[in-house]
Amino acid sequence: MKTNMIAAGLFLFCLLFTTTSPLFAQxxxxxxxxxxxxxxxxxxxxxxxxxxxxLNLGIISNYSCLNGLGINAISSVTHYHTKGFQxxxxxxxxxxHTKGFQxxxIANITGRNSNGIILSGLMNVNGGSQxxxxxxxxxNMTAKSxxxxxxxxxxxxxxxxxxxMLxxxIANVSKQxxxxxxxxxxxxxxxxxxxxxxxxxxxNIAGKANNGIQLAALGNINTTNRGAQIGISNYSAENKGVQxxxxxxxxxxxxxxxxxxxxxxxxxxxxxxGCINITPQTRVxxxxxxxxxxKVNIAAxxxxxxxxxxxxxxxxxxxxxxxxxxxxxxxAGLYYPILSRLEISADAGFYHIETLDNKxxxxxxxxxxxxxxxxxxxxxxxxxxxxVSGGYSWTRQYKHNHTxxxxxxxxxxxxxx
Numbered sequence: 001m002k003t004n005m006i007a008a009g010l011f012l013f014c015l016l017f018t019t020t021s022p023l024f025a026q027x028x029x030x031x032x033x034x035x036x037x038x039x040x041x042x043x044x045x046x047x048x049x050x051x052x053x054x055l056n057l058g059i060i061s062n063y064s065c066l067n068g069l070g071i072n073a074i075s076s077v078t079h080y081h082t083k084g085f086q087x088x089x090x091x092x093x094x095x096x097h098t099k100g101f102q103x104x105x106i107a108n109i110t111g112r113n114s115n116g117i118i119l120s121g122l123m124n125v126n127g128g129s130q131x132x133x134x135x136x137x138x139x140n141m142t143a144k145s146x147x148x149x150x151x152x153x154x155x156x157x158x159x160x161x162x163x164x165m166l167x168x169x170i171a172n173v174s175k176q177x178x179x180x181x182x183x184x185x186x187x188x189x190x191x192x193x194x195x196x197x198x199x200x201x202x203x204n205i206a207g208k209a210n211n212g213i214q215l216a217a218l219g220n221i222n223t224t225n226r227g228a229q230i231g232i233s234n235y236s237a238e239n240k241g242v243q244x245x246x247x248x249x250x251x252x253x254x255x256x257x258x259x260x261x262x263x264x265x266x267x268x269x270x271x272x273x274g275c276i277n278i279t280p281q282t283r284v285x286x287x288x289x290x291x292x293x294x295k296v297n298i299a300a301x302x303x304x305x306x307x308x309x310x311x312x313x314x315x316x317x318x319x320x321x322x323x324x325x326x327x328x329x330x331x332a333g334l335y336y337p338i339l340s341r342l343e344i345s346a347d348a349g350f351y352h353i354e355t356l357d358n359k360x361x362x363x364x365x366x367x368x369x370x371x372x373x374x375x376x377x378x379x380x381x382x383x384x385x386x387x388v389s390g391g392y393s394w395t396r397q398y399k400h401n402h403t404x405x406x407x408x409x410x411x412x413x414x415x416x417x
Contacts, residue, residue, distance in 0.1 A: 036062040040072060050080050097128075129160075139168075146174075161192075178206075194222070204231075210241070225256065234260075239270070248274075275330060276302050276309055289413020293317055293369075293393060294327055297413065308333055308345070323357040333375075341379040348372045353395070367404055369395040377415065385415040
């Protein structure tokens with residue numbers, strides 16, 4: 001399940017990671033860049049092994065270590081460590097570790113770890129970890145962890161864990177844990193556990209668990225939710241926290257809470273607050289009826305223990321001598337069994353009515369109605385019953401304070417399933 005849920009994120013990771021794999025392989029095999037052209041002025045201490053360069057000014061530089069200041073018009077390559085300030089017009093390449101400040105027009109490439117402030121026009125790539133502040137126009141990619149403030153125009157990728165604050169235009173991908181803040185334009189994906197905040201406009205994914213907050217405009221996905229999922233749609237195989245959205249779906253989750261329009265849980269003891277709540281114990285029924293208001297009604301009823309909700313529609317809200325009108329309604333109520341086959345219930349409903357062609361005959365284009373009712377229902381068989389209802393209706397025009405119509409209501413119909 002973990003692999004399936006983060007497939008999109010890992011695919012994107014693999015696609016971009018392949019472009020840097022030769023560098024990572026180089027760093028782990030302890031090979032250093034080959035000697036090359038050196039068009040620069042250097043102040044170097046050759047008595048130390050490897051030799052240390054304290055000042056480097058030139059066009060293209062290729063030397064052992066930088067312990068100070070290096071400025072080059074095109075590129076700077078150090079075979080071992082870089083400690084200090086390194087600036088180049090195109091690329092900075094370090095065989096092992098970088099500490100200090102790096103600035104390049106295109107890319108900073110480090111065989112192992114980067115520590116400090118790393119700035120590039122396009123890419124920052126590390127064979128080890130990236131720690132501190134990093135900024136790039138396209139992406140920051142590390143073979144291990146990212147820690148600190150990592151900002152990119154498109155994507156941040158950590159082959160292990162990430163912590164701190166990651167900001168990207170498209171996606172943040174962490175193969176293992178994520179701690180802190182992830183903010184992206186489209187996608188945040190963590191292969192393991194999230195212990196912070198994931199914020200995006202499209203999708204948040206936690207391969208193992210969410211112990212923090214997942215906030216997305218479209219959806220949030222994880223295996224175990226112990227924190228909060230907030231979005232249009234939320235999915236968790238096990239919900240022990242809270243899901244807030246239009247549609248919430250969970251497997252097990254009696255300790256969790258679902259708050260939304262539609263709540264679905266595989267646990268019959270889960271806590272749900274919403275318009276439609278579905279558990280394994282929910283009985284879904286079809287109601288067909290007629291009354292003095294809607295002459296033809298059809299509705300789906302979601303019946304739980306002592307509570308139910310209805311969602312449906314009808315036709316001819318006004319008398320039959322009027323043109324066709326249409327309505328959509330939602331009801332919520334309570335029921336109690338009086339006898340083995342007879343039960344009493346009470347509900348309140350909201351109706352939205354489109355008057356259609358009746359608007360040419362002095363009726364508003366659309367109105368709404370509030371309707372409390374009292375109902376009796378009798379089960380003929382296990383999958384067939386009938387009901388009668390009586391109540392009162394207040395019909396009002398939107399954005400107007402006066403009542404358009406008021407009258408008593410009567411309805412009778414069949415219950416299927």
